[in-house]
Amino acid sequence: MALDREDVKNIALLARLELSDTEIGQYQTDLSSILELVEQMNAVNTDDVQPMAHPTDAVQRLRADVVTETNQREKYMACAPAQENGLFLVPKVID
């Protein structure tokens, strides 16, 4: 499937990626050729095939709903690019 510039801009917006004009052109070519590769899957009829959810058919393990982690808020907050009083700082969202 060949993508046009608008498709690429739309995908970039969904993916929250700012792209330069040059990048848009480059990705238009790259993504189109990757999709062409991927579409080789369509040559096979898979109507009666069960999708594989897990290689060894393992199911999700459950655990008791109890607190297992200790509170390390300050340690975790130290990774943030901007923070104040234990809160993440971002540009103003609501006027």
Added chain:
Amino acid sequence: MHNLTLTQISQGLAAGDFTSVEITQHFLDRINKFDKEDGGINSFITVTDELALRDAKAADERRAAGNATAWTGVPFAHKDIFCTDGTLTTCGSKMLGNFIPPYDATVVDNFKKQGAVCLGKTNMDEFAMGSSNETSYFGGVKNPWDKDRIPGGSSGGSAAAVAARLVPAATATDTGGSIRQPAAMCGLTGLKPTYGRCSRFGMIAFASSLDQAGPMTRNAEDAAMMLNVMSSFDEKDSTSIDQEVPDYTATLNDDIKGKVIGLPKEYFPENLDPEMAATVRTAISEFEKMGCTIKEISLPNTHLSIPAYYVVAPAECSANLSRMDGVRFGYRCEDPSDLMDLYCRSRGEGFGQEVKRRVMIGTYALSTGFYDAYYLKAQKIRRLIKDDFMAAFKDVDFIMGPTAPTPAFKVGEKTDDPVAMYLEDAFTIATNLAGLPGMSIPAGKVNNLPVGLQIIGNYWQESGMLNIAHQFQQVTDHHQQAPQGIK
């Protein structure tokens, strides 16, 4: 001292031939000499000298107190995809260029408990997306066999560091061939275990249903020693499987007579370089000499593995990488005008080209109206690929073929054509899609460059694969060869 294998170092420490501080210092000196200088290999992103020497001293004290294990005081390195509490963990990305994790990955913790000595964090393709190590934000890694060539990827730093004898072993991860392909290109032994064998907790996720950690070593005996400590059931990884961890070193010398080896015709296609095919077939004939039976087989859906992989891996990566948003950790752009600008510019500036390419493919494949045509279709193809393997394993014990279609290629040779780069993983991807264990061992040379023999086993057959690889290494010397100038 650097020519000692991991196993020999463990034995040397136990015998008191040298201390952990001595051997740690020796390897640190080599890293300083061969890795960081101009024209160096660049296999490390971070070298943790002080921490390593402190841990080595503690290991020597532990040994003196009589509490040493096989791993106490043994130096090694972690791929920079494993979170290390208090030590920079970049995943090869500008996005995590300042990320100091507040916790250890379970694999990291497993080594710490044994008193092993980590020398640093190895270079890698950005977020493990690449087959040449050229997508690292911290620069490419040179192949010690030929510095104009790539070491393979994404675990190219781990492979180059072990091949250059800068560390005796390193951890690595494999989503589509990222342990086996660099192992092949650097003349090493690399093993991707069964999906669920090693914990993924704290191993920065690329494609969660494919990612698996494993060892990068010089021989199968060392890989067994690594896998003993890397494997564990982990409550903190919901896909970890509660399966007993055998002592992988205990069965290395089992008799392999009578084992049946399948050669899929799809792994020896007509366009495969004849010298590559001949080298791999010669290696396989060694098993015949040891009493194994060779059988031609077919894995008819092999040609669908790359198309399915380039849906599953990008789709899962686009979801996994959505956490990198410039808010809670990692890179943030300068002066964002609003929240949307903060997200888009932090991600646009923080991610490299290949990562953005895959995030976009994945975003597209998962977007409204396309899920069935792409992700669901790919999951169905995975079933077909797995069924091929299951049918084959009714008749054979192991499957063998080349690890990669070519030896290490030149730096820059495939960077302009993403699809050409993706075809590098033609023989390794199917095992990830099926969740099977795969391994690469040195098979000989093509154009004076090492090439790998791939061994694929059934689920949980890592012991058998290490056994058969070790027996091969008892009668061949490919794994003992070192790059020129490394001695």
